[in-house]
Amino acid sequence: MATASQNKPQARADENASRGLNDDDALHRLLVASVTDYAIFVLDSQGYVRSWNAGAERLKGYRPEEIIGHHFSAFYTPEDIERGWPEEELTRARDAGRFEDEGWRVRKDGTRMWANVIITALRDDQGDLVGFGKVTRDLTERREQEERVRQSEERFRLLIDGVQDYAIYLLDPEGHVSSWNAGAERITGFRASEILGRSFEVFYPQADVAAGKPAAELREALNHRRAEDKGWRVRKDGTRFWADVVVTPLYNARSEHVGFAKVTRDLSERKRMEALEQEGRHVTEFLAMLAHELRNPLAPIRNAVGILAILQDPAPEVAWCRDVIDRQAAQLSRLVDDLLDVSRITRGKLLLQSTPMDLAGAVHRAIEITRPLIESRRHDLEIVVPNKPVIVHGDLTRLAQVFSNLLTNAAKYTGEGGRIRIELGVEGDDAIVHVKDNGQGIAPDLIERVFDLFAQGERNLDRSAGGLGIGLTLARRIAVLHGGTIAAASAGEGRGSTFTVQLPLVHGKGAADPAGDVLASQSRGPRHSILVVDDNTDSGASMAMLLRLMGHDVETSTDGPEALARMASLKPDIVFLDIGLPGMNGYEVAREIRRAPGGDRVHLYAMTGYGQSEDRRRSLEAGFNGHLVKPVAMEAMVDVIDNLPPRG
Structure with missing residues (x-):
């Protein structure tokens, strides 16, 4: 029989073991209670909350006294409660011992979070269910990031699928089509169901396939990270189109080659x-x-x-x-x-020697040129010219050529002894010249074609009217170079025709002031030094000539660097600067002028064919004093110059 002294060590061992167990339990509870990144709590067998840790309070917003004793369905959305999902989770955990789920859960304040939930069935030593352990993680941020990625991928997919002008599709590493967009279907004619899985060689002419061109294109892409080619490709219906093709190899995050991206443009129209x-x-x-x-x-x-x-x-x-x-x-x-x-x-090589001129001079010169032809065909020519000058900015020789071509056309297409009338007048801010005849007229379907190069109406086999069909083409193009138009009109075949030339007057007063008076009225102000910068030599030279006629000292430049060099020597009062200069545009030139010594005192005016508010804003930001829209009206230049004081 053991003595009392022998039982003491055993008693102390049992006491220490009991204290150690209690200490472990306390440490475990302390661990669970201290975790803040996970909600860890216990439910009884019916789903009522029995414990609550710091993480549960942080994630869900409930203090322990607010939630212990309440059913855990409080954390679920109304939709999940209605379909009985909380009870279903407990049932699955009880049957399988464990259940995991991701879904929306509800915080105390009503906001939702995306949660990962693990429910574990708790059983006693006899195997009876005594409750559930539940661990919840807040994955809202990850979910939002995944959703952003998904939406981005969806938008990108919609973008690619919606592109109509480019064929954009993927190939697997062997060159088989693995994706297909709307542009690819429009350009090639293949629907996705007809092409997915097939080799992209189907788009190449047979000669290129036999020569191994498709495979070579993929090899080049792999070797150089990109391959580009222009050449003929084949549509589903066998027709060819001229394509610009770019092939790019694709690699995954492990740098493994997973296929190719291919972009194709149909350049047939450009070709x-x-x-x-x-x-x-x-x-x-x-x-x-x-x-x-x-x-x-x-x-x-x-x-x-x-x-x-x-x-x-x-x-x-x-x-x-x-x-x-x-x-x-x-x-x-x-x-x-x-x-x-x-x-x-x-070829853009026709040069105009434009000056302010009386348009009547061009009309009379055209009559002199064509009078022999008109008289040889015994036509009656009526001439109507106003007493006052009709001032336009033009090339006398070229405008006479316009009217002589129209008179020649009238004489040729009017039977002998016909009537021709040429009339000069003013309508609004335009000079108008009508050339009328009572000749064979123009068929309605030819009205829009008479100005086409080599276009002619019906001719007899003897081609008695003669000509190459270039006179009207030339007349219209010269008129356009003068900022004008020519239009044809006819009541039909056999009922004569009328050609109307419209040219802008030098100023809005029409023919009221003779050319001499116009120029004199513009030369009463102080004399200025002016630099005109325009890469269009006709435009720059004609503006310079006008300004010289007004009494100013004028030089011209055709590009930015030359203009900046002229600035240093000329030191002009005013610079009229074209925006669309080659190489160095007008905005850049203006900024350089403003940065140069004395550049802040130069009166700088932009000249451009664009006149929207955004264009004017850009000019002001670049340092221009004003913005003039081409063709620059004489009145605009006069207003600019007359409102400036003499410098120095």
């Missing part, structure tokens, strides 16, 4: 336009060469006519032949001139 432009250049070059070659035989013919004219009292037959040759040579010369002018216009 066609480039071909037409090339063809047009060839035609223009041919016309220029033909016109020059035709001048060689014309020179001796005209010389021979001059010799015949010197002969005293030639026989009537010789005089008749001389006059015929003279008229026909003159006509051929005009055709050659027209060919050259069309060539120059199409």
Whole structure:
């Protein structure tokens, strides 16, 4: 039998074991109670809250005394409560021992959080259910981030799918189509169901496939991180289109190659336009060469006519032949001139020597040019010109060419003994010239085509009217270069036609003031030093000529660096500066002028074809004093200059 002294050590061991167990329980409870990142609490077997830790209070907003004893369904949305989800969770945890879920839960203040929930069934030593342990994590931030990513991916998908002008699709590493957008369907004709999974070689001509071009394109993309190509591709219906193609390899986060992105543009229309432009250049070059070659035989013919004219009292037959040759040579010369002018216009090489002029002068010169033709066809020509000058800014020779072409057209397409009328007048701020005839007229379907190059109406086999069909084309283009228009009108075939030329007057007063008075009224102010900067030499030269006629000292420049160099030597009072300069634009030039010594005293005015409020704002921000819209009216320049004091 054990003695008392022998039982004491055992008693102390049992006491220490009991104290250690209690200490572990206390530590465990302290751990659970202190956790703030997780809600950890116990439910009884019916789902009522039995314990509550700091994390539960932080995540859900309830203090222990507010929630212990309440059913845990308080944390669920009305929708989940209505469908019995809290009870379903407990049932699944009881049956499986554990249940995990993610979903919306509700805080005390009614706000929602996205929660990860783990419910564990708690059983005693006999296996009877005594409650549940529940651990909740707040994943709202992660959920929001995932939702932002999802929405971003969805927007990107919608963007790609919605693009109509580009075929944008993915290939797997072997080159099989794995995605397809609306632009790809529009350009190639394949629906997604018809192309997904097929090799992208289907888009290449058979010769390119046989030559291994598709595979080479993918290899180039892999080797150089990008491959670009322009060439013919094939649609579903077998037709070809000219494509601009970019292929980019795709890699995942582990730098593993997962496929290719391919973007294709249909450039067929651009290709066609480039071909037409090339063809047009060839035609223009041919016309220029033909016109020059035709001048060689014309020179001796005209010389021979001059010799015949010197002969005293030639026989009537010789005089008749001389006059015929003279008229026909003159006509051929005009055709050659027209060919050259069309060539120059199409190449942008036609130069205008524009000055303020009385338009009546151009009308009378045109009559002189065409009178022999009109008289040879015995037409009655009526001329209506006002007594007061009609002042326009133009090239006298070129405008006379416009009206002579219209008179020639009227004479050719009017039967012998017809009536032609040329009338000059003013309507509003425009000069108007009407050329009317009672000739064969214009069919309605030709009204919009008569100004096309080489366009002509119905002709008999003898082509008695003659001509190449370039006179009206040339007339319209010269008028457009003057800022004007030409329009054709006819009541129909056999009922004559009217051609109307509209040109802007030099100023809004029309023909009331002669040119001399106009210029004199603009030269009464102080003399200024002016720099005109415009890369269009015609525009710059004509403005400079006007300003010189007003009595000012004017120099011109055609680009920014040259203008800045001129500024240093000229030190102008005023600078009229074009915005659309090559290389260094007008805004940049203006800023450089303002930064230069004395640049703050220069009166700087922008010249541009754009006149919206945003354009004016940009000019002011760049340092301009004002904004003038092309074509710059004379009154606008006068207002600018007359309101400036003489410098120095």
